[in-house]
Amino acid sequence: MQSQDVAPRPTPASGPVVDVEQAEAALVEHYPRLVRLAYLVLPPSLGRNRRVLTAHALTQRALPRGRTSAAVIPAQAKGRDGDPGYALVRLHVVRTALEAGLPLGRMAWPKRSQLPPLLPQVWGLRLFPRSGGADELALDQRLSALSGPARAAHVLRGLEKLSEDSVRRVLDAAGVADPAAAIAEAAKVPAPDALLDSPEFDPCSLHARPTDLMRRRQHMKAALAAAAAVAVCGALLGLPGGGWAPDGAAAPSYAENPAARAALDPARLTKTAATAWKTSARTDFSVWPARGDRTGDTALLRRALAVWARPGEAVRVSATPGTPSGAPAGPPQLLYAGDVDSAHVVLLYDGLRIARYAEPKDGTGAAALDFARVDGASGAEAEALVLGRADGNVRYLTAPWVTGAAERDLMKPASGAMDLNLTDGVAAPLAGSAQRTGACTSWNALQLTDGSGTRLLTDLGELIPAHLTTGRPSAPREASRTAALHSWAPFACSLASVRSQGVRSVNAWQFAQQALPDGSGSAGWVCTRADTWRGGGTRVLAQFHTPGGAYGAVAAKAEDSPACGARDPHVLAGVLWKSGTGAWYLLAAGSSDTASIRATGGIDGAAEGNLLTVRTERGARAGLKGVLADGRPISGLR
Template sequence: MQSQDVAPHPSSASPGQAMDVEQAEAALVEHYPRLVRLAYLVLPPGLGRSRRVLTAHALTQRALPRRRSSATRIPAQSAGRGTGPGYAFLRRRVVRSALEAGRPAKGLRWPRRAQLPPLLPQVWGLRLFPRSGGAGELALEQRLAALSAPARAAYVLRGLEGLPDGTVREILTSAGASDAAAALREADRVPAEDALLGSAEFDPCALQARPTDLVRRRQHGRAALAAVAALAVCGALAALPGDGWGPDGAAAPAYAQNPSAEAALDPGRLTRTDPAAWRTSARTDFSVWPARGSLAGDTALLRRALAVWARPGAAVRVSATPGTPSGGPAGPPQLLYAGDVDAARVVILYDGLRIVRYAEPRDSTIGAALDFARVDGATGAGASAVVLGRSDGNVRYLTAPWVRRAAERDLLQPASASTALPLRDGVAAPLAGTARTGACTSWDVLQLTDGSGTHLLSDLGELVPALLTAGRPGTPREVSGPQGLRSWAPFACSLGSLRAQGVRSVNAWPYAEQPLPDASGAADWVCTRAETWRGDGTRVLAQFRTPGGKFGAVAAQAGDVPACGPRDPHVLAGVLWKSAGGNWYLLAAGSRDTASIATTGGVRAAAQGNLLTVRTPQGTRAGLKGTLENGHPVDALH
């Protein structure tokens, strides 16, 4: 349970506080992912993503003091979102090392340790880099790259660590920054985007792996007996200029010939569905989409797309939703689209399991991108739209052939009318993206109308938008009606926490209404459940909204549980709430078939039915347990 209207109090280290090395070791183990993310964000982007990952881990692992002395002193500074002096000490050392790593070497002076390539950790034969994010993360990366190292550190310490400017100034000064005040002023020029700093784009602990040049490694192994000659030949070959507009474009060198692989890479063997097949087919999935786009006959473009899919080169930006394999096609895939989208040439392919998007600039193959999304089992509304491209904060969709109308709707304004999005050969006019900076003031969704009804889909930063539904688990309904829109409006902004998680659909279930004490009206309890394409990784939120509140508050959440879903259509959650009269209460609500609720821990209370209200002191910690009408227990979400 989470307490409402109560702000956390950050801990701080007293001036000159002595810290035992064991404290730092414990803080390093507990907060290692956060420290590595901090180092990764402060390091200069010019190092490259793979080297930044290894350097960030190396700097964090070297942050512990070398001698196990119990007299280590740390300066007074707020722990911000951290927990205690050990973490603050490590954070300061990580920032100092990251700033040193970004400073250029001076003349013949021996470089500092942080400026040298890390000895450990080392990875041979693989390139490691974080998962790619959306347009918002890319824009933020570019803005951070334009800042000086101290300004970048100031921005990250503010946004990621939640530190006040005074503490940031102290950390920068102790880390060797010559003008901490100037760094803070420079960081002010970049808009605050705290949520994006916590995205997977900047997580050096959740990594993708790609091989280094496999062909060259094999050549070196075969030439071991003639090392000098082989190295000379390989070096000469590596220096030869490449032709970016060759048959394979941005693809890596080809492997040994294989008949199956050759068939999969032959644009002449691409599957192209008859444009009228969807009208008579019993299926409504991607397999009946026709090939569309002005470049559907461009053999050279299609060959490059297939080659890059099978062998993405080192410069290709590759991303995949969680649980999606990124290997090459097993056979000739199906072509869904090939055409110009804004400033890029885009190819959309489908292999029965995945949607694959290849994009390259119109005048070059440098900067090509390859995106994968798992869509097995998609049908109907779940197979009605694919992202063609993102530009200037907008999203352009390719819609299914059975879609009759497309529109844009602000989910936060349930009473407002939708805005039509003209369709041209299945391509919809641009729709505002959902990457938000600062307060959530709108949440635009795609509204599609076909022969079965009207559906709402939300962009969560992936190739396929998530279908939104409302109602009891097992019998959800479309959100496009007035009741469904009102159900979703206060909870739309919570969709932001589901970005880049491979979400297939999200259902909102108003499971209880609870009268509030002190004549405060009635509160709504809503459970939102996000299902993923891979089956696991589901996320359940129990949200609580007081009368007149614009947004709901997350009272409890859980992952990979059957609660609030078709297999277990029950839920129980509680929250500490402060009334207008200043009194604190423990409120709990279960689904309608909950027979009783009881508390454990610091509060002893029980109630018959699915609602419980008990007055309690501020800060009380209590657990909940419930019993269903059939006698089975129901666990509370945590």
């Protein structure tokens, strides 16, 4: 807001003469509305307590000193229609509220409205209106982005129901230099008028909370001036090395209820005992102990909780699909707090989500807040979390029961695994594949060993790595076995198609093997199914792999399909294939319980059993229909 937004007071057009008694009657009758008007026009940067008190002070000072002329501006609305007394006091309220938002000049005395009000004052309490919903908060944020005159124009139009011409005359009488520009700027906020009547913006219906009781007790022990100096110096010296404020990159606080405050108190964080997992029947994040060298850094934990509750504009927020990003319902569990590469990192768990907060070690650059949904995670799905990414590498925090970690290239199953050193559960950096661009020549996976076996997880660009399995969907097995590794090799690069989709696990199932019609060997049919944490968004790929090929080819795909899953362990797919001699064939395969397959459309052919081979022409198009052994029909994936 610039000082030129409000010009020196013009001389309003002469209207009806209003005496003090008439103005007082209008002020008393419409006091709640006038205070609401002042509250909405005042800049939100004042803070809600001072904004409330200033709104009441400006309204109470709106009475004229004697008989005066009211501007020729209609009062509008039922009880105020044609009331010059109301129009006069409203003009005073708008003018002084705009003046209160002006910055203090270096060479000029401040106006009375720019100073904190002497009266009314409430000692020992903070006053604020009742909290509204998401719509009210969004409107308040949009209004705060407007200049003072534009905010006044929006409120006069929405709350007072004034026409555009009447709004222009009020702003002109209040001393606004360019009313037309203010009205044009206000038009960019198309908020429903009803929201302006919300309790969120009612400074006459208030909640009261005590001010800082400990600080008040300290201030009583010394003179006011000495205590203020100590408080200022202590606040400056108490800032962390990087210069973060107590709430870091968090937005201003609007949460006042006890549950919300408890969730933001570092002292109430849940910290599981280091040996709890050894005696618990659970193998999920609830039995992870708090690790890292900053679990006692109260300032860091406070910033992480504050940013989680209300991330500021400079915070980069990301969430896997289907993951809510709101504040925790209660104090979350601390999983990690420490230094990771060039950042301070905090990992928190609230029973539904993992939240990762990261801020730079040096300075107060942009903080990051990432969310991942983990409800129902257990076993392999709760064995690793991404701590950080740097220079194309990924660093993981592993479960306390993990005894070994290694890096393995899925595309080179015979090359063995490279051990990753574990230090208090933190694994050495692993070369990531999920964020890599260009040709896919390798795909690294995280191999973890615990007391029950060895598992494979892969990074898909999110906080939780996806669990890799193989075999029939009704009884999948770990993909870490030798045969499973060779089965996954041609299809590893297809994992790139499900990056950043909130994937929980990916199963690769070889549902058929088919002899090629030119006698060059047998092709494998593999179905890869990616299940998500949210249930929906499932991705199914039917892939075809010929002998000697490094990669599988996608023959068919589907989304949100039960095919190839535990509930419907059946699949049917086909592909047009060109032999070494240049001949074209339709090759189709179904799972082992497929009794017959028939081609429809542009290709005519049928076969008993789960395999179909039909000679055709290049570019031919066909559909597939099948019948299962129990008589149920099945359609081909597309």
